[in-house]
Amino acid sequence: MGRRNDHSREEIRELALAATFEIVTEQGFHQLSVRKIASAIGYTVGSLYLIFKNLDDLILQANVRNLEIIYQILQQTEKKQKKPEQRLLAFAHAYLHFTIEQPYRWQMIFEHRMQNNEPVPEWFEPHVSRLFSLLEAPLAQLMADAEPEQVRQTARAMWCAVHGVSTLYMTEKLEVVGSESVQNLLDRLMGIFLEGVKTA
Amino acid sequence: MGRRNDHSREEIRELALAATFEIVTEQGFHQLSVRKIASAIGYTVGSLYLIFKNLDDLILQANVRNLEIIYQILQQTEKKQKKPEQRLLAFAHAYLHFTIEQPYRWQMIFEHRMQNNEPVPEWFEPHVSRLFSLLEAPLAQLMADAEPEQVRQTARAMWCAVHGVSTLYMTEKLEVVGSESVQNLLDRLMGIFLEGVKTA
DNA sequence: AAGTTGAATTATACACCGTTTAATAAAGCA
DNA sequence: TGCTTTATTAAACGGTGTATAATTCAACTT
Incomplete structure (x- = not known):
């Protein structure tokens, strides 16, 4: 043909x-x-x-859309809250919720690996970091007199922590039964983290 | 033949x-x-x-040894410190250090996925949870009047957070340059977390 | 209208992969 | 010696990502 x-x-x-x-x-x-x-x-x-270019390229392009949708979800969920602490909690909850409800779409983003040890192309990374930059605004309110760079790094630390829960839950390495107790775990983590942020 | x-x-x-x-x-x-x-x-x-039985079985058996070695490393590093806070920090540092220095062995544990959506066999999980149970003893010292179950869950929360840093660093999704700034990120995370634990 | 060009599309092939099967060679035993 | 058992292999099956050469057709030229 x-x-x-x-x-x-x-x-x-x-x-x-x-x-x-x-x-x-x-x-x-x-x-x-x-x-x-x-x-x-x-x-x-x-x-x-x-x-x-190849399958990696295709998947990355699909993931740009995937990340865009998550961004919208997180953004809208967060908007519903006013207090900065509540907004951060809403963010964490929404993220874990997405992980549990759309496991395969979460997989597509975080379990994709480049072939032949190729590096992830630079144009992709901003779509990821845009996600957790959402944390910076409410965090800044909580950290009154902190440098912007400090806020930025704290946001990334918090994102790491929340993502760690998702990861270990999804890969069945958390010895956790059901999604309810993951919620508890995340709540505890966020409680401790926010307490630490306010104190420091 | x-x-x-x-x-x-x-x-x-x-x-x-x-x-x-x-x-x-x-x-x-x-x-x-x-x-x-x-x-x-x-x-x-x-x-x-x-x-x-199949390749999954082989990899899991190799990972039992892999985890055993990490356990020894973490245990020995931790022993060198006396204060509970220092022990927890040493733990986190040693874990990230292993991730950076032995990336492929870290990969073998945390990027292995079962084929055909088979579940991870039950005999494997204890070898993982044994790792972060190391956190419980020093954490218990820090959380004077807390229920054992509270300590247990806090240990897992902390493990999630530290593991999240490793994961995002390894998958190049952290917008971080070099291993030095990952160290900084981890230090910040641990600082906040420990502050939160002590305050709560 | 016929012929040429160039691009879209496919068929095919290559070198891998995990896994299963039947054939085979050798060790142990009668 | 011959027979049985078992370790071992060779080969095959159906899958993978990717490259290449062969096709087919639309559009342009003459």
């Missing part, structure tokens, strides 16, 4: 990314394969390699 | 686990394959499947 031109490059890109989300959401990230994506959109693998 | 009996089953097991460590340490966890292990010890893949 030759030129069909049923879809433009941009359309094929859309189809591929949509199919990727569908496969990952239904079967899990580690079940994703180039062949599955291709057959889902009615093209062969070769066509995908015309539009994406 | 048929029976050679150059090695007993137990000897082949040893050879395989040793070869696994060598391959992982030199090439990285994601470069590990059954065929590589087999050829490294001078046998074919079939022989490995006589001794291990």
Whole structure:
């Protein structure tokens, strides 16, 4: 077969990314394969390699959208609270909630590894760091007379802590039964952390 | 070829686990394959499947040793300090140090995923939880009049936080330059956390 | 209208992967 | 000696990501 031109490059890109989300959401990230994506959109693998550099590239592009959606969720959840402490708590809860409710989409972001020890391209990182920069505003209110750089690093420390809970829960390395006790664990962690921030 | 009996089953097991460590340490966890292990010890893949249920089984058995070594490191580092706060800090530092210095061995533990969504067998989990139970003793000293269950959960919260730093650093999702600033981040995190524990 | 060009698309192949199976060679025993 | 048992391998199956050459067709040229 030759030129069909049923879809433009941009359309094929859309189809591929949509199919990727569908496969990952239904079967899990580690079940994703180039062949599955291709057959889902009615093209062969070769066509995908015309539009994406390789599978890593495709996944990263899908993850940009993935991160965008999480950003929206976190932002909106946080807005509902006024006190800075409550906003930070809402943030942590929303993040863990996403992890539990959309495990495969969480997987796609945090269990993806580059092949051949290739580094993650620089254009990707900002989409991640944008997430936890959400913490900086409420944290700044809590840390009255602190340098901006201090706030920034504290935000990252808090993000690490919350993400650690998600990670260990998802990888079944936490000896935790059910999602309820993870919630408790996160609450304790946040309680201690916020107490520490206010005291210091 | 048929029976050679150059090695007993137990000897082949040893050879395989040793070869696994060598391959992982030199090439990285994601470069590990059954065929590589087999050829490294001078046998074919079939022989490995006589001794291990599958690759997951082999990796888990290797990780038991891996975790044992980390446990020794953490234990000894911790012993050098007397004050409970210093012991907890030493623990966190040693853990991050291991992550940075032995990234591939860290990978083998925390980036291994079961195939086909199989659950991690129950006999494995204790080897992980044994690690962070090390935190409980010094934490108990710091939390004078707290229930043992409270101490236990606080230890896990702290473990989550420290592990979160390692994870995000290793996966290049932390926007951090060099290992020095990760150290700073961890110090800040621990400072805040310990302050929170003492205050609460 | 016919011919040429160039790009879209596919078919095919390569080198891997984990796992299973049947064939085979040798050790131990009668 | 021959027979049974078992360690070991070779080969195959169905999968993977990726590269390449062959096709087919739209659009442009003459």
